[in-house]
Amino acid sequence: MKAPFALFAAAIMLSGCSQGERVMAKKIDQMCGDKPNCVSTLDQREEHQLAPFTLKDGVTLEQIATVALTLPGAKLAVEEDRYLRIECTSKIMRFVDDLELEQQDNQLIVRSESRVGYSDFGVNRKRAEQLRNALNDAGLLSK
Incomplete structure (x- = not known):
């Protein structure tokens, strides 16, 4: 009985370690797939939908990045023009989620998968709401 559990635990740990450095495709404009591990401000399906993030006038991508990088396990992976991809790594299993942010005028498009x-x-939804609260606390969101 212990051997199957040990094998399962080892497989999970190795899969977490195997994520390593990857070149990730930009998915910010894509709808989430059918799996319940993704949320987006662009997706209209209830299980994936996030409420809009409306920014105050004059907010910069640098200000957004500063706040987003305070999220647990967050590390900047890509910054270009008005787009950020932040890798969020879980503490124990070291799973990596991609938090993508794109500033379009006064809207922040958010996708976490x-x-x-x-x-x-529910980790990605929780992360997106943590981001919303942090941006609001920093005075970057419109009410």
């Missing part, structure tokens, strides 16, 4: 697995147990 797990790289592996089926369900994320």
